Amino acid sequence: MGSRSQFRPCIDLHGGEVKQIVGGTLQQDESTLRTNFVAKHPPAYYAKLYADHALRGGHVIKLGPGNDAAAEEALAAWPNGMHVGGGITGENARSWIERGAEKVIVTSYLFPACRFSLERLLELEAAVGKERLVVDISCRRRGDEWVVAMNRWQDLTDMVLSQETLDLVSAHCRHVHAIYLHSELLIHAADVEGLCQGIDEQLVTRLSEWVSIPTTYAGGARRTYARRLIFADIEDLELVNRLSRGKVDLTFGSALDIFGGRGVTLDALVAWNRS
Template identity: 30%
Template structure:
């Protein structure tokens, strides 16, 4: 199971939010500093999110994202603010290993097929951000339908993997809810990466036992509640 430390960027700074709200943020320094920290502890992959892009569709933070790609040399998946096939192609062309499509995947599902055709399905991840069983987009404000139905459609369109974020527990450091993850894994045949609520080695072991392809570590990792070294040992 692959481990993706999160590098979430807001206003050029690496932050962690609670429940996706900008007012509930804690700053942790520069994105590159944090990327290097996690790599020094054994990470070989990073989950980079342009939060300004996620909220505003902004090109802000491009310099910081490019620096992380250029200076680390590890596997990088990127989400946030990717509003078109052109946006996705830009990042894939300059070194991002795969892009995460959130709002774009629901508003223009055909974009998944276009990107997969040009770059390969393994470079396209469809975001399945679920709240109460419904996919939520636009900063988790708007519900657009059942998460399993959307996941199946994303798979049919050519997504190489799904990023499942359980918004109900995201950022709360209170543990995962395994049933929605289990249901999703059983409903599709492509890999599922899980995010939201992972706060203990027990959570990690549970997700591994379910057959999760990867996990994203955010708030609990930054607060010190969970150890990256211990998680990597479990996943290996």
């Protein structure tokens, strides 16, 4: 794990298009769906953009059915440079590696009937290897706890985020080898996803205490207008860096200029990563 938080890119797919969605509104009945952005460009455009800036490990997330072809297009634009998630199972995980994903991201498959299954985690570990497995712990806040959520973040599971549960999961996506990096955890804060109203600072702080492998946080990142900072338009990245002591990376979605946001530019994020 590095000593400084990094920007991690994403490509969210819905209905075969690149979109930015308010996470809590993504339900089976899409009458309540709130969308911040629908791209005019195809998925490959964004994958190529990330490749040009050497932003490895971007997350291609399939939000519901009808996104396989779009995901394949993104992976083909940067083979072995991006991770793919959404509908990943023990049966299809290996095929996504073969289609060009560097790693596969899994959530719902690990929770049949909303209960955590170590057996399924071991199945995925055997299918792709620890070094190619990313566990997405999407969660919703309930009181002073964060409960893992699945099925478009609508169903709560029996897993509560803690040192113990993250250690359990991390043990099966941790691999030390001369030619591989560790794999990682992806933490979606579903309650603030897409709102651009700020990160869940308490969650990021707790993650810094709990995580033992590379971890990326997603949800709520925005621009603020403080002028005292060198990187004033990406203050949330500086905040995550400080709260997590550089142990947690950050994804910008709806706030980012390439997704219709105002103020947070891809160029500034690339400069942060390189500086």
